[in-house]
Amino acid sequence: MYNSLMNHIKYSHKEAIKCGILGCATFFHTEEEKEQHMQQVSHEKRNKPCKSKEIRCKYCESDKLYSTLKSLRLHMKRLHPEFSMRCSRVGCQEFFKSKSEMVAHINSWHKRGQKQRVLQCKQCEYFTRHDEHILRRHVESKHMPKTFKCDRCDAKFGSKAAVDKHFIQFHTFVNCKTCGQDVALGHKPYHGKPSVCYRCKLRFKCSGLYQSHREKCKQTLLTCKVCGKSFPVDSRLKNHVKNVHTKTMIFRCEHCDHSTHDKIHMQGHMQRKHLPKTIKCELCDKSFATESLVNIHKSAAHSFIHCAECAQEILRVHKSTHMSVKSCRRCKCKFKCQGLLEIHSNKSCQNNNYCCDICQKYFKNKADLYTHMVNNHIRVYK
Structure with a gap:
């Protein structure tokens, strides 16, 4: 060991150099031997500064380099969402479409099958590296089949x-x-957590005290x-009445009937409505009174955002309409943005050619339409 070597040299070889x-446990008789040893190739490689690793995306047509693994994960999430599964090994840069x-x-690569046993379900893609009891559960x-x-x-x-586990958790009380x-x-661990009232900011030791206080807090508003x-x-309440309902100064526009309590709001009204529009936008034919209004117009109407x-690539103005939840008119499927709805309608939803006359749902074949009619719209009497 390093400590035993240092103690041995301290008591037996006090003149050793x-x-x-740092980290080298070599000793010498003279200074010349020490200098020759320190000029070796091994120590030169050790003292070189570490360079940042460059990570390359395998799925892009144009090879892009990333300095950290976190930036590569963000790139895969935005541009390659089909590769949603990443390797659970720390430091691995591989992404996959499924768990299998x-x-x-x-x-194959990390040798988990030899060192640590992987238990995989035969009916789905679920796997675990723990006890067989977890896989059985x-x-x-x-x-x-749920018969009990x-x-x-x-x-x-x-x-x-x-x-028995369900009975202990939900039907035995404390x-x-x-x-x-x-x-x-x-529910005991969740019940015992401290909670805070979002109205009066009072703290309570458990959720039972918070629920009883919540009914009283509604009445005292x-x-x-x-x-x-x-x-x-x-x-x-006093600050609200003072700031909103007791303002005596009213700013009135000289050119129209507009009036407001705020001076800054009146200045913006004058710039937008009554001042001469001499500054023109470089990207379109619109003109504005000040450069600040031109910059606001450019950021809103001419700047793009990556969905x-x-x-x-969508305009910043269309962000709210693009990111709202959309539903397909034919199959009633819901999507998070307008782009996913267009992809669905152009590819998969065109194959649904059989329509229900009652609820306007579309199906791929006549058998699915017939089962839908029997289950939902036709009453079968025995």
Whole structure:
């Protein structure tokens, strides 16, 4: 060991000269030997500064370099959303489309199959590296027929052990010492967490005390007599009345009937409506009174934003309409943005040619349309 070597040299070889590089445990008789040793290639490589690693994307046509793994993950999330699974190995740069591909990669490249056993479900892509009991519990909850029913409620499970666990969590109660309520064992850790009232900012030790306070807090709200707004504290109501309803200064426009309490708002009204528009936008034919209005117009009407969902370039003005939830008229599927809806309507939804006359839903073949009509619109009498 390093410490035992240092103690040996300290007591037996006091005249020995140690290497001047940190981490090297070599000793010499003279200074010349020490200098020759420190000029070796091994120490020169050790003292060189570390360079940042350059990571290259494998799926882009134009090869792009990234300095960190985090920037590569953001790039894959925005431009390659189909590769949603990344390798769970720390420092690995591989991405996959499904869990099964990731498991095969781990077993072949990282040798997880030899050092640590991988247990995979035979009916789905679920896998675990822990005990077989976890895999058995997954099979019971997802794939086995739920024939065991709870005596207290209508819940059904795949095994008797799952029923016993459900009974312990949701049908065995413990008395809370702070609020005196009976709480199920499954909800006990959430019930005991401290909570804060979002109106009056009071803190409570458990959720039972917070629920009882919440009903009283609704009744003690203070309302403004002029506009009807409610406030939890008297000081906020006074500030509201002082700032909104007791302003005596009114700024009136000289050219029109516009009036306001704010001076800055009146200046913006004059710039937009009545001042001569001499400054012209370079990208379009619109003109404005000041350069600040031109910059606002450019950032709103001529700047593009990259959508993280569909990887399209959209204008900043159309961001709210593009990112709202859209639904297909034919199959009623919902999408997070307009780009995903257009991709769906151009590719997959064109194959649905059979329409229901009652609810206007589309189906791929006549069999699906017939089962839909029998289950939803036609009453079958035995």
